Amino acid sequence: MNKDRNFDDIAHKFAKNIYSSDKGGIRQTIVWQDMETILAENNAKSEPLTVLDAGGGIGQVSQQIAKRGHSVTLCDISSEMLKLAKEAVEDNGLLPQYQFIHTAVQQIEQYNVGEVDILLFHAVMEWLDNPKEALDILLKQVKPGGYASIMFYNHHGLVLKNVICGNIPHVLDGMPHRKRFKLQPQKGLMPNDVYQWIEDAGYEIKGKSGIRSFHDYIGNMEYMGDYQIEDVLKLEEQLCRQEPYLSLGRYIHVWAKRK
Numbered sequence: 001m002n003k004d005r006n007f008d009d010i011a012h013k014f015a016k017n018i019y020s021s022d023k024g025g026i027r028q029t030i031v032w033q034d035m036e037t038i039l040a041e042n043n044a045k046s047e048p049l050t051v052l053d054a055g056g057g058i059g060q061v062s063q064q065i066a067k068r069g070h071s072v073t074l075c076d077i078s079s080e081m082l083k084l085a086k087e088a089v090e091d092n093g094l095l096p097q098y099q100f101i102h103t104a105v106q107q108i109e110q111y112n113v114g115e116v117d118i119l120l121f122h123a124v125m126e127w128l129d130n131p132k133e134a135l136d137i138l139l140k141q142v143k144p145g146g147y148a149s150i151m152f153y154n155h156h157g158l159v160l161k162n163v164i165c166g167n168i169p170h171v172l173d174g175m176p177h178r179k180r181f182k183l184q185p186q187k188g189l190m191p192n193d194v195y196q197w198i199e200d201a202g203y204e205i206k207g208k209s210g211i212r213s214f215h216d217y218i219g220n221m222e223y224m225g226d227y228q229i230e231d232v233l234k235l236e237e238q239l240c241r242q243e244p245y246l247s248l249g250r251y252i253h254v255w256a257k258r259k
């Protein structure tokens with residue numbers, strides 16, 4: 001039985017809470033900056049690029065890529081998510097460039113997607129029973145010379161967030177998954193594990209960015225310095241690709257080139 005987290009019951013809530021918030025905006029800005037670099041490195045190719053958006057949800061990032069004329073295959077285990085994705089893709093006039101597959105990423109090989117130029121695997125591994133297995137399968141779907149863009153929930157960010165919120169016993173207990181937080185992933189991943197898995201699969205890591213290295217840690221004290229959300233975004237942009245801030249991101253975006 002598949003123990004991964006199907007989003008059927010939280011698809012609408014997820015779409016509303018995550019995409020249309022400051023958090024979503026920060027993530028979109030940082031990931032898109034990295035994506036611009038990936039697209040620029042692929043600039044020499046005259047054909048439209050092929051993209052696999054694995055566990056794609058509503059396909060927020062892949063739609064932005066599709067707007068540049070590229071072709072996207074989006075797969076998801078949740079039919080509700082796929083329904084929302086199709087509606088959004090249609091609203092944006094991108095349907096001709098999209099193929100939707102209702103499947104677990106672990107079964108993607110059965111659909112003859114072919115090797116793609118760019119794999120997107122964002123915010124999915126932390127919901128999986130066996131993230132490495134899924135990542136290994138997907139990394140084989142990329143052409144030699146192609147790129148993998150992987151975003152995952154960061155264990156270290158979760159520790160820090162819990163400490164700041166005073167959940168010290170929870171941290172000392174090893175942070176077991178709490179079912180009542182439905183939109184919170186089941187576990188954080190260790191960045192060094194993920195980097196190793198990517199390299200072991202024959203990739204060279206080209207870049208890493210912390211996603212929300214500051215935003216989630218700003219306290220709710222009586223006296224706060226004066227700042228706007230735009231200032232937080234500027235700070236994230238300025239420091240998210242350098243240590244130690246990178247490794248404090250609530251998520252980490254890592255992108256790599258297949259040798």
Ligand SMILES: C[S@@+](CC[C@H](N)C(=O)[O-])C[C@H]1O[C@@H](n2cnc3c(N)ncnc32)[C@H](O)[C@@H]1O
Pocket residue numbers: 004005006007008054055056057058059060075076077078081103104105106121122123124127128
């Ligand atoms: C947090 S959402 C991320 C969606 C999208 N990639 C994004 O970054 O916005 C996780 C998605 O993974 C999907 N999912 C979970 N397990 C999966 C699996 N084994 N195969 C395919 N999709 C899966 C869920 O249904 C959900 O749409």
